[in-house]
Amino acid sequence: MGVGSKIRKLIDYYYSKKNEKNVVPINIPKNKSNLLENKVALIVGGTGGIGAAIAESFLEAGAKVIISGTSEEKVTKTVEKLGNATRGIQIDLNNVTEFDNKVSQAISLFPENRIDILVNCAGVHGNQKFGSVSEATYDAVMNTNLKGLFFMTQIVSNYMKEKKIKGHILNVSSAAALKPGYTPYEISKSGVRSFTLGAAAELIPYGIVVNAIAPGPVATAMLGRKEGDTLYTDCIPAKRFATPSEIGQLAVIMVSDMCDLVIGDTFYISGGSGTIQY
Template identity: 35%
Template sequence: MPDPTRFQGKVAIVTGAARGIGAACARRFASEGGSVLCVDLLEEVKDFAASIGGVGLCLSVAERGAGERIAQAALTAFGRIDILVNNAGVGGSKRLELSSDELIDRIIDIDLSAMLRVTRDVMAHMTRPGGRIVNVSSLFGLVGYPGTTAYSAAKGGVAHFTRQLAGELAPEGILVNAVAPGVVATSMTEDFLKNERYQRLMVQPTPVGRVGTPEEQAAVICFLASDEASFVAGAVIPTDGGYTAARHLPND
């Protein structure tokens, strides 16, 4: 059950916060006493943020200077930054031979390079000690899956970026970790979940036997962002219903 005081006095920034995992994280931070800056390319982020008592900032994390704009928005609204959840990302990857330069650049930039730039600019303003950075990688950043080359490469980069940055920032009192979601019911996966082949390859082999929810991802992310995770650094936790541990054979 949510603890209404767990993030009392803390300020969290969540990117990709208008929908899906990001919205679930922002909602949980707010329900547990935190102040939240919700960042998203979608204009609806402002209304969503207002609905949970937060502040919305509409911009693309891929814009140059986005990190400093995000940091200043949080400092102006709340006076401090304790938590950064790097959730913004895009899909649409293809097999490498079908990937144009534009597609590769877009996915690598939004899913990986922008995360580095935003984190670099925001972490300069974070609470020390006590800061928390939680990155959203992917199941496909841990294991390969045909047809997702650029996306898998970017999310694999997120996983190793997490380990690298954890080693650099832990001595300063900022803990960096990540989650690697499996199949989660969001607008990004909506069309995939209607595909019978995808169900056989991704959902049926999952030991838990179902698709995950954004709220289940948010629960782990918020744990990593909390004081309870005070001895966790550089972890990339598969939040995938067991898919990376032991895949089941699809149903006949």
């Protein structure tokens, strides 16, 4: 490395550290409302950072919330943390044959005996790149991120049609869906984006609204972030991670009556990642 390159690296390092000190963790103001009053929501993947934040935002907007997760222990802990208007159910997204029974159980958890909102939030990353992807990793990512989402949407939407519920379905995609797909994760999230369009077209005649949100880097454990860490990052144009609560508040709007005419769309909350920067 030449002297000029070394100096350039030192300058870049200095400014990154300077910016890091100026960008501190932020708390997004909680926006309590009644946008989801009298609604019951099922959040699949509700024990993770984004899913739990969506659940919390829904509760603040007046909804009752059912969360699911693969780990019964995590489901129980999350329900205890979120409070009385929350119920939990263990669902293994690799076991599609159980979905009908699990959805029926979920419906019965509140006196309303209904589901008005479905959020498909479960996701796994995989961390293997093209050239070294194992079949086991490929299947694990696709089964959770796409296959499970597809069949859960099919079952819940059939229930909504049968009960004439004009509900909302929100899929959690990713800004990675806009990037060239050379990992199972990117391919799966691109599939979510495509399926959102298809499901929206199929279900809007029944008054069921289907959309997606697509986060970029979010300050969650999946990206190695923990409470108290700085939000600063130089990898996206906005120069900071999104917070889970920001995702949650957007989700509230997306499944409320405010978005009844937003059909088949994907809203990017990515700080420019994927949209203006690949």
